[in-house]
Amino acid sequence: xxxxxxxxxxxxxxxxxxxxxxxxxxxxxxxxxxxxxxxxxxxxxxxxxxxxxxxxxxxxxxxxxxxxxxxxxxxxxxxxxxxxxxxxxxxxxxxxxxxxxxxxxxxxxxxxxxxxxxxxxxxxxxxxxxxxxxxxxxxxxxxxxxxxxxxxxxxxxxxxxxxxxxxxxxxxxxxxxxxxxxxxxxxxxxxxxxxxxxxxxxxxxxxxxxxxxxxxxxxxxxxxxxxxxxxxxxxxxxxxxxxxxxxxxxxxxxxxxxxxxxxxxxxxxxxxxxxxxxxxxxxxxxxxxxxxxxxxxxxxxxxxxxxxxxxxxxxxxxxxxxxxxxxxxxxxxxxxxxxxxxxxxxxxxxxxxxxxxxxxxxxxxxxxxxxxxxxxxxxxxxxxxxxxxxxxxxxxxxxxxxxxxxxxxxxxxxxxxxxxxxxxxxxxxxxxxxxxxxxxxxxxxxxxxxxxxxxxxxxx
Numbered sequence: 517x518x519x520x521x522x523x524x525x526x527x528x529x530x531x532x533x534x535x536x537x538x539x540x541x542x543x544x545x546x547x548x549x550x551x552x553x554x555x556x557x558x559x560x561x562x563x564x565x566x567x568x569x570x571x572x573x574x575x576x577x578x579x580x581x582x583x584x585x586x587x588x589x590x591x592x593x594x595x596x597x598x599x600x601x602x603x604x605x606x607x608x609x610x611x612x613x614x615x616x617x618x619x620x621x622x623x624x625x626x627x628x629x630x631x632x633x634x635x636x637x638x639x640x641x642x643x644x645x646x647x648x649x650x651x652x653x654x655x656x657x658x659x660x661x662x663x664x665x666x667x668x669x670x671x672x673x674x675x676x677x678x679x680x681x682x683x684x685x686x687x688x689x690x691x692x693x694x695x696x697x698x699x700x701x702x703x704x705x706x707x708x709x710x711x712x713x714x715x716x717x718x719x720x721x722x723x724x725x726x727x728x729x730x731x732x733x734x735x736x737x738x739x740x741x742x743x744x745x746x747x748x749x750x751x752x753x754x755x756x757x758x759x760x761x762x763x764x765x766x767x768x769x770x771x772x773x774x775x776x777x778x779x780x781x782x783x784x785x786x787x788x789x790x791x792x793x794x795x796x797x798x799x800x801x802x803x804x805x806x807x808x809x810x811x812x813x814x815x816x817x818x819x820x821x822x823x824x825x826x827x828x829x830x831x832x833x834x835x836x837x838x839x840x841x842x843x844x845x846x847x848x849x850x851x852x853x854x855x856x857x858x859x860x861x862x863x864x865x866x867x868x869x870x871x872x873x874x875x876x877x878x879x880x881x882x883x884x885x886x887x888x889x890x891x892x893x894x895x896x897x898x899x900x901x902x903x904x905x906x907x908x909x910x911x912x913x914x915x916x917x918x919x920x921x922x923x924x925x926x927x928x929x930x931x932x933x934x935x936x937x938x939x940x941x942x943x944x945x946x947x948x949x950x951x952x953x954x955x956x957x958x959x960x961x962x963x964x965x966x967x968x969x970x971x972x973x974x975x976x
Contacts, residue, residue: 827906
């Protein structure tokens with residue numbers, strides 16, 4: 517048993533395999549009642565809080581892919597709602613005082629996932645001398661719908677509040693508050709890229725790692741307004757925070773799911789005829805408020821070291837289990853991409869449409885358009901020290917078709933291969949997991965992951 521005093525109150529954790537663990541520690545008050553659709557508020561308590569058990573997570577709907585068990589990554593079958601703005605902390609030594617701190621922001625298309633997922637167990641990092649913090653934040657309608665009379669970008673505001681809490685409490689967990697690295701994958705990577713350019717996040721972290729995400733996955737206020745009006749119309753109310761507070765979580769999740777079905781959303785293409793989210797999700801950060809006054813790439817912080825990268829075959833995660841990779845025709849590929857950009861035929865032609873199998877062409881094109889191109893732009897425009905990576909190890913699952921798909925690097929980064937055999941198979945290279953985990957730790961410690969700045973390192 518380990519008891520420490522935080523700025524919010526006293527907590528009691530436990531020691532697991534020599535690592536001190538604290539679970540479900542609130543960094544902000546429960547976003548209920550008048551705090552729903554509002555910026556996070558501080559949380560405090562009297563007495564000693566039990567931090568040995570997992571707590572609730574952000575409200576969400578179970579998401580799955582055919583033939584692929586994602587429970588290790590999502591872990592969303594526990595209690596939801598209420599007091600879920602929490603962190604889990606793993607530390608090798610609360611008395612150390614100078615350890616690097618890493619804060620992880622989970623992915624899930626801004627509608628799913630949790631920092632308490634078993635894949636994100638932080639003992640692999642803690643064994644290498646890091647204080648590792650994983651967080652929950654508001655998702656979907658509650659976190660990323662722009663409603664009149666409510667605060668915008670509440671999911672990002674939650675992340676910023678968590679970073680404030682971590683900086684204020686790093687020392688009591690053995691960490692150095694002046695050496696914090698924030699990292700995230702997928703929607704978490706988008707979040708980190710946005711925080712890099714947010715004036716409200718300035719000074720909260722020294723380093724950033726962006727995995728399969730970038731700040732081009734944002735919406736302008738007009739498109740964000742369209743989405744809010746569309747959800748409100750499904751509910752039969754005006755798009756205001758006051759009106760939405762009258763609905764239960766279950767009712768809002770149902771409306772959220774209703775607009776997520778193909779063809780259910782209004783046209784969300786921008787003035788150039790491009791949907792920056794390529795139909796992946798209606799929910800994402802929105803520009804034009806105090807969190808993101810402008811495109812984050814326009815105000816990147818040169819004082820923050822950056823490590824950013826992507827996986828070689830990101831879209832295989834979505835195309836292989838669903839059968840799209842094998843079933844796609846040239847006409848289908850063209851129709852799918854035409855929904856997101858006007859030059860679909862020209863783009864797909866450059867990737868081999870008419871020559872190579874349509875599913876492979878679409879997969880290659882969207883891997884670049886959705887993920888890789890934005891990461892490359894982020895690296896090119898970041899004014900500070902920067903390092904790139906490309907994850908190339910291919911999963912043997914689905915007869916090898918899954919490839920170096922989206923999310924596949926995460927079991928390696930967290931050095932938790934045994935937890936994710938559904939993704940990586942039974943014989944994934946342990947040495948690659950050790951290499952990646954060590955590189956992420958070196959970057960958090962020193963700002964140097966182990967290769968030359970400006971170079972893209974291939975893993976696998």
